[in-house]
Amino acid sequence: MQSPLFNYADQQSQERYALQNPQLLRVSLTGHDDILARKGSMVAYQGAIDFDGEYQSTSQRNASARTGEGLDLMRCSGQGTIYFANLAQYVHLVDVDHEGLTVDSAYVLALDSALHTEVIAVDSQYGISGSGKYQLNITGRGKVAMMTSGQPLMMQVTPEKYVSVDADAVVAWSTQLRVQMQAQTHASSIVRRRGNTGEGWELSFTGNGFALVQPSEVMPPQNAQIGEGLRGQFGNSGQNQNNSWN
Template sequence: MRSPLLDHTALAGDERFALQNPQLLRVALDGRAEVLARSGAMVAHTGRVQFTGWTEPGRRGRNRQQSQHQQHQPQHPQAGQRPPALDLMRCAGTGTVYLANLAQHLHILDLRRERLTITSSYILALDTTIQWQAVDIEGGERISGVGRHSLELSGSGTLVVMTSGLPLVMPVRAGEYVYADADAVVGWSSALDVQLQAQSSNTEAWRRRGTATEGWELSFTGDGFVIVQPSELLPPQRVPVR
């Protein structure tokens, strides 16, 4: 059979994390270290690979998931408890795993003891050596995106982030402000000062679509960068303004 379709064969390589194409991640497992991946993100694999649910703070306690006042919660939290910030599975064994999610664009980041804040829904995979904790943005309960599921990641290891389309990285310099639609922000340098504010004085600002307002935006100041995707989340649920 002849077709350009058949040109998209699996690439060879022994890199632990590599891109098969801009929307498909290839992970090489050597039988020693595990990889944490978004639940359900496996689209294909070779070799002897096991996929198991992730319910603990991490292998041998190396990962942590906590807020300022609360430790890691079970997969089915009781009423009033914060649900797990990441829905992950363990990938272990020997072979190659291919990961993807809704054909989103993928970006491999190597953390070397830096701190990076990412919205949890944009994380595809990460090394078990990376640590994280939930962070709160004042007033963030009003919006469905970064306000509810922001994680500060630290340590050393590889992190794979997803964006809907190719992102825009906005540098932030001391003494200057950068503003971005809260529904389009993927992540930012953790050292930045972040504030949530309405883009309009209209009390219906939380209803970003269907009004003349743009809704909520985040302002950043300090020294670092902000990652913005060319897409916005679905409208958040209506919540009362206080």
């Protein structure tokens, strides 16, 4: 059998983490280097690999119940090669070191099991209940594979140049940055996340580091309200759960 499809055969690499292509992650395991990955993200594997879907530390379980933020992970161990992907999003590898990484858990594909994660809150300057944003702090030494919808923009933050980004488009930033959540619209209309401008909350960064932004916003559904459970998240009757606009 012949086909151009054979040009997409698996790529050989000596690296533990490597990109098979921009939207597919390849991870090699040697038997003593477990990784954690998003549940359901495995698309193929070779070798003797064990997937533990019940993995979750007590602190992660408590944080997820309290805030709704957290990684729903599986532990991958054994010897072989695993391929991960999620909705054909672009995959990016980051080396985490002493600086640390703060990231929205929705954009984490896989990470070294030795890394430490902790849920943190970014509060609104207006003190409006339900308007804060929870993120994950990742510290230690190791690799994280993140995802973006489309090719991202990396913005450098310096004491002379602060950066503001849409809270629905930001993916990650340097942990040491100072960050404040604020409204892009006048105070009279901020209860509705996007007011009259089509914009909503933004994160303002100061200090030294970077902020990673994707060219896609996680838009709130039609008629969504803050602090109203499923109705608040998805609009009337829990519809528009997948950002499906009528």
